[in-house]
Amino acid sequence: MAKITAVIDIGSNSARMVVYEKTSRFAFHMLNETKSKVRISEDAYKNGGNLQEEPMQRAYDALCDFLSIASSYKARKILCVATSALRDAPNKSVFVKRVKKNLGLNIKIIDGEKEAFFGGLAAANLLPTMKNTITVDIGGGSTEFSSIDDNHVKNSISLNLGAVRIKELFFDRNDVEGAVKYIDKELEKLATFSCVDTIVGIGGSFRALCGALMEKENYPLEKIHGYEPDFKTFKHFLKKILEAKSHKELKKLSIKEERFDVIQPGALVLWRIIKKLPIKKLVTSGVGVREGVYLNDLLRTSALRFPANFNPSIRYLLDAYVTDKRYANLLAKVTKEIFELVHEDLHLKKEYRFHATVAAKLFPVGSAIHYYSKNKHSYYVVQANLEFGFSHKDTMLIATLVRYAKRKLPSKEHYEKYKALLPKKEVVDKLSFIVSISIALLTHRPQKQDFTLSYENGVLYVKGERECFRVSKEACEKLKYIEEFDIRFI
Numbered sequence: 001m002a003k004i005t006a007v008i009d010i011g012s013n014s015a016r017m018v019v020y021e022k023t024s025r026f027a028f029h030m031l032n033e034t035k036s037k038v039r040i041s042e043d044a045y046k047n048g049g050n051l052q053e054e055p056m057q058r059a060y061d062a063l064c065d066f067l068s069i070a071s072s073y074k075a076r077k078i079l080c081v082a083t084s085a086l087r088d089a090p091n092k093s094v095f096v097k098r099v100k101k102n103l104g105l106n107i108k109i110i111d112g113e114k115e116a117f118f119g120g121l122a123a124a125n126l127l128p129t130m131k132n133t134i135t136v137d138i139g140g141g142s143t144e145f146s147s148i149d150d151n152h153v154k155n156s157i158s159l160n161l162g163a164v165r166i167k168e169l170f171f172d173r174n175d176v177e178g179a180v181k182y183i184d185k186e187l188e189k190l191a192t193f194s195c196v197d198t199i200v201g202i203g204g205s206f207r208a209l210c211g212a213l214m215e216k217e218n219y220p221l222e223k224i225h226g227y228e229p230d231f232k233t234f235k236h237f238l239k240k241i242l243e244a245k246s247h248k249e250l251k252k253l254s255i256k257e258e259r260f261d262v263i264q265p266g267a268l269v270l271w272r273i274i275k276k277l278p279i280k281k282l283v284t285s286g287v288g289v290r291e292g293v294y295l296n297d298l299l300r301t302s303a304l305r306f307p308a309n310f311n312p313s314i315r316y317l318l319d320a321y322v323t324d325k326r327y328a329n330l331l332a333k334v335t336k337e338i339f340e341l342v343h344e345d346l347h348l349k350k351e352y353r354f355h356a357t358v359a360a361k362l363f364p365v366g367s368a369i370h371y372y373s374k375n376k377h378s379y380y381v382v383q384a385n386l387e388f389g390f391s392h393k394d395t396m397l398i399a400t401l402v403r404y405a406k407r408k409l410p411s412k413e414h415y416e417k418y419k420a421l422l423p424k425k426e427v428v429d430k431l432s433f434i435v436s437i438s439i440a441l442l443t444h445r446p447q448k449q450d451f452t453l454s455y456e457n458g459v460l461y462v463k464g465e466r467e468c469f470r471v472s473k474e475a476c477e478k479l480k481y482i483e484e485f486d487i488r489f490i
């Protein structure tokens with residue numbers, strides 16, 4: 001696969017492009033994301049699905065700019081897909097041929113099932129492990145569904161329930177009752193999805209709703225991917241959106257102006273889905289069709305899955321910021337060993353071993369930016385970039401451990417700000433101390449671990465293979481210890 005790839009998604013409401021760069025075989029990061037509200041389906045549903053000239057011109061102009069952006073990044077591959085608006089349009093060939101002739105861009109019109117699959121593929125690979133889950137991608141012309149279990153995509157289906165479609169067919173005529181009947185009739189096709197209890201929301205409508213709720217709730221983390229709103233709170237907020245009588249009321253609910261005309265049709269579709277299925281939990285996905293198209297290409301030789309125990313976010317951070325991966329791996333190894341020795345005595349759940357070892361491995365990230373403020377930079381970089389495969393709670397705990405590694409225990413101010421996403425303060429302190437010990441013990445940066453560890457009665461014993469461990473001993477002495485714990489060199 002090309003090192004730099006651009007993916008274009010022509011939807012009914014917006015055209016979007018992302019540019020990705022591979023940093024190693026399966027690791028990648030985004031270089032650019034561009035969106036244009038072309039509304040290519042505008043007035044199409046009122047005219048037998050036919051695309052109208054003005055919207056087609058808007059989409060054409062956007063594609064011109066997209067190609068210019070992709071060229072500036074020297075993208076060697078451009079993947080372009082189109083969804084509901086084009087596949088439904090009797091005159092789609094007019095637009096497709098024009099783009100091919102004048103711009104040299106091949107547009108692949110994908111069917112609804114394939115669109116649903118791509119969204120499911122992105123969610124299955126780039127969100128934490130999921131069971132009994134359904135992805136819901138409310139677009140402009142259609143809504144796609146895929147069931148996911150143990151991160152495998154199962155059934156995929158597409159229904160004609162897009163926000164723009166519902167707006168033009170019903171809301172523009174003030175026929176909300178007709179919209180409900182139409183939506184519920186389409187949702188009868190979801191009979192095979194009755195065993196799901198979690199929705200993963202994909203697409204602009206869902207992200208707009210969750211982004212607005214995050215703003216209203218003063219959510220502490222500015223990250224939409226992996227956001228899990230309280231289910232009851234979300235339903236109450238969704239009802240308020242549907243009851244809003246004016247754009248002014250929608251604005252008070254933190255809805256952006258560009259979404260005023262389609263947010264209620266999209267919200268109504270989601271409301272009827274929640275009514276139809278036994279949903280208990282919602283997760284917001286920051287990835288969708290574009291990422292699915294990219295992963296379908298990237299992972300084509302590995303059964304469309306990342307290798308076991310591989311995480312693309314961790315690997316990208318190591319590729320981009322850590323030159324001495326041996327040292328990073330050694331930090332993780334020693335942290336894991338210390339955790340195994342002390343976690344029972346410290347009453348730490350075994351699941352926290354993962355957070356501690358990842359934090360230790362990513363601790364060196366900030367040194368690539370500025371050595372003397374490495375903790376601060378590591379914290380910001382990890383908090384911003386550690387998202388694929390991680391919940392917000394995972395991300396915040398790991399970022400917090402990185403921030404306070406080899407320093408004082410996490411501050412009260414920091415803990416209070418992110419309290420909703422962190423375990424109890426005493427747990428955070430203990431994990432932070434464990435990571436700090438491993439960093440202190442490896443202050444002399446050996447090529448391999450040159451000491452053995454044992455633990456008894458609240459004392460961690462360090463037996464060195466070298467005569468001198470002066471800098472490591474001094475580093476340990478500077479640590480702020482948790483209660484009833486000591487380190488002794490023997």
